[in-house]
Amino acid sequence: MIRFASICVAFFAMAACSGTGSVGTDAIARIAAKEVVNGIVQTQLPGVNAEPLTDCIIDQASGAELLQIGQAAALGNNDQATTSVLSIAQRPATIQCAAQDVLGPLAALGL
Numbered sequence: 767m768i769r770f771a772s773i774c775v776a777f778f779a780m781a782a783c784s785g786t787g788s789v790g791t792d793a794i795a796r797i798a799a800k801e802v803v804n805g806i807v808q809t810q811l812p813g814v815n816a817e818p819l820t821d822c823i824i825d826q827a828s829g830a831e832l833l834q835i836g837q838a839a840a841l842g843n844n845d846q847a848t849t850s851v852l853s854i855a856q857r858p859a860t861i862q863c864a865a866q867d868v869l870g871p872l873a874a875l876g877l
Contacts (some may be wrong), residue, residue: 792829799803799832801822806851819855822863827854 803823807816824832831850838846854860 774780792832795832795836796824799827799836802836802847803851806844806848807855810848810852818867822860822867823851823854825849825863826857826860 800820804820807819807823808812811819815862817860827835831854835847835850838844855864
């Protein structure tokens with residue numbers, strides 16, 4: 767519960783920042799959103815290692831999208847956060863990233 771409250775505070779603090787798109791704000795948004803995105807991936811794809819897909823989704827999302835996901839989750843609008851995460855997950859670059867993360871090690875083994 768404390769961790770969730772910390773994430774909420776981080777998202778609301780970022781929302782109060784000016785929209786300059788600074789690297790620091792983007793990095794904070796990515797770190798804070800990772801837990802939210804990972805939870806959504808685990809819920810939507812039970813039994814799958816969520817971390818590689820979470821990383822791909824985070825990498826393909828803009829800072830504004832990550833902030834939006836975090837704010838939706840912090841406000842209890844999990845449906846909106848889930849819709850946003852699934853939309854990002856369906857992008858060709860995200861799918862390619864996920865395939866590389868899963869199939870890349872197998873290709874290196876000659877499988």
